Amino acid sequence: MDFVFHLGFNEDLAKLELETVLGKAVTKISPRKYLVELDNFSDLNTVAHRLGGLxxxxxxxxxxxxxxxQAKEWYKRDRLKPFADGRKGxxxxxxxxxxxNLALGKNYTPDQVLLDPFCGSGNILMEASVLGLSLLGTDIDTKQLEGTRKNLNWLGIKNFKLHNFDATQISKNIDTQVNYIVTEPFMGKPNLRPDRIKFVTKGLHKLYLGSLKNWLKVLDSGGTVCMVFPIYSDGKKTYQLSEVIDDKSLVGYNVKTRGLIYSRPNSKLKREIVVLKKK
Ligand SMILES: C[S@@+](CC[C@H](N)C(=O)[O-])C[C@H]1O[C@@H](n2cnc3c(N)ncnc32)[C@H](O)[C@@H]1O
Structure with a gap:
């Protein structure tokens, strides 16, 4: 059966998501429209239920x-949740x-654990809960963790654990292995002054390197990381934080995807989405 899938605003990201979930390439027929061949309607519902960009x-x-x-369901989780902190992003x-979905690939099982080590208000955990994964959230700020708890309770989610850990120290604190790490880390305070960017990005480099090194100890082999890296520019130089993944100490990962840029309209900060797989 042939269908035409209409994708949303970030076409590159949505297309990669679609191909990852289907496990095969799709053919573009016009802007945002892709031809997809499926065996039956039950495949169609399973795939459609998973996708964010469709x-x-x-x-x-x-x-x-x-x-x-279901626009109402997405709106509810985006705008009506009890806890949100705009200052943290x-x-x-x-x-x-x-x-x-980029982390999960085509197949996953509900007993698999997804960790967000910078969970903030829990947006990633909320979306993972819709897919029925086991959830683990950690953050250095207890106020954020309480916010995540409120949001997950509000959605009626029971299967989650939250802990107050530094993202670079996760392995010291948990004894379980996780299958997926999906996260938008701390990226510096909002509206960073151009003259501060050079110094702040140095600190971020250290935080990301320390975190990624530590996560190699808690990720199952074959486990994946999908992480946002900021790209800053101070007018003279561009600071692309994803360069961290080229560090020799991270040879334990294969890079599956890099260079996918996402940014909000009119935002100075660009976000690069990177997918890594533990060898
Ligand atoms: C950009 S926010 C995450 C927002 C989240 N994705 C959401 O949608 O709500 C980054 C989070 O990292 C936390 N954080 C900062 N430094 C950290 C560290 N060293 N270890 C763990 N969490 C940290 C902050 O408290 C904040 O909640």
Missing amino acids: VEIRGKSNDKLVWRH MLPPKIARIMI
């Missing part, structure tokens, strides 16, 4: 609408879901 699906032959995303749920 808006609707139509039949190829008759253009009939066969599936539409919040990942839009659709981007969070796309990142989770």
Whole structure:
């Protein structure tokens, strides 16, 4: 059966998500529209339910609408949740879901554990809960952890653990292995002054390197990390923090994807999404 999948605003990210979840390449037929061949309707529902970048699906032959995303459900998790902290930065749920899918690949099981080591208000954990994964959230700030707890309780989620850990010290504090790490880390305070960027990015480099090294100890072999890295520019130089992954001490990872840029309209800060797989 042939369908046309209509993707949302960030086409590159949404296309990669679609191909990752399907486990095969798709053909572009016009802007944001992709031809997808599926065996049956149950495959269609399973795939559609997972995706964050999908808006609707139509039949190829008759253009009939066969599936539409639940805008109200996405709006509810984005705007109506009890805890939000704009100063810490919040990942839009659709981007969070796309990142989770890039980490999960085609198949996953509900007993697998997804960790967000910089969980903030819990947007990534909320999206992972919709997919039925076991959830582990950690953050250095107890106020954020309480916010995440409130948000997950509000969604009626029971299967989660939250801990107050530094992201560079996770392995000292947990004895379980995790399958996926999906995270938007601390990226410096909002509206960073250009003259501060050079110094702040030095600190961020150290934080990301320390974290990624530590996570090699808690990730199952074959486990994946999907992480946001900021890109700053002070007008003279661009600071692309994903260069961290080229450090020799991180040879334990294979780089699956880098260079995918996501930024909010009018935002000075650009975000690069990187997917790593533990060897
Ligand atoms: C950009 S926010 C994450 C926002 C989250 N993705 C959301 O959508 O709500 C980064 C988080 O990292 C936490 N943080 C900062 N330094 C940390 C560290 N060394 N270890 C763990 N968490 C840290 C902050 O408290 C903050 O909650």
